[in-house]
Structure formats: C-alpha cells, structure tokens
Amino acid sequence: MTAFTEMLAAGYGTDEPSLVLGAALEGAQVHQEPKIRLPLSMANRHGLVAGATGTGKTKTLQLLTEQLSALGVPVFVADMKGDLSGLAMPGESTPRVSGRASEIGWEWKPRGIPV
Secondary structure (H helix, E strand, C coil): CCHHHHHHHHHHCCCCCEEEEEEEEECCEEEEEEEEEEEHHHCCCCCCCCCCCCCCHHHHHHHHHHHHHHCCCCCCCCCCCCCCCCCCCCCCCCHHHHHHHHHHCCCCCCCCCCC
C-alpha cells in the first residue's frame, strides 16, 4: 500500500452511511479503492456543483440524488432545463458510461428511483 492509498484509507475508510463521490486520482492513475465518500451526516451542508458544459454536473447530481433516495433521504432537485426529468425511469448504458464506471470500479446498474 502506498502512502497515497494509506492516506485515502485513513480519510475514507469508514462504515458510516455515505455517498460515493468517485475514485481518487494520483496523477493519471485511478485508485479504485477506497472510494471517495461523503458521510451522510455531512450531506445537509451547502454544496456547489460547477463546471463547464459537458463536464458531468448533471450526472453528478443524478448520482447523488439516486444514492440519497436509496438511503431513504427525501430529495428535492430544482432542474430548470429538465435534464433530470427521467430519474424515475432506468437509465441506458452507453459505452461512455460503462467505460467510466469500469475505470473507477463502480458497479453501475440502470434503475429508476422514486420521484
């Protein structure tokens, strides 16, 4: 185990209910484990998801919403453009989604969530 992965394990190696945010990067190397997590007890804080067009803001909000719902947390999302309107229906896998999920070690399964 490298110093970087030891640091990750110390910071994110908890059994507390949490949201998976993704995998860590060290340079160009993806570390699939341990996953970067946000403890559920911290999810009531303010947050901001920002970035240029096509950088994954909508997908990030979708993944957070799905995980919160699966943990029994009611979620309200204001979506002016309607990008998240399909959350109730299972998503469709694309090569880009499947490739990214595989790269970070995420077992992605299309599913609908209560809305």
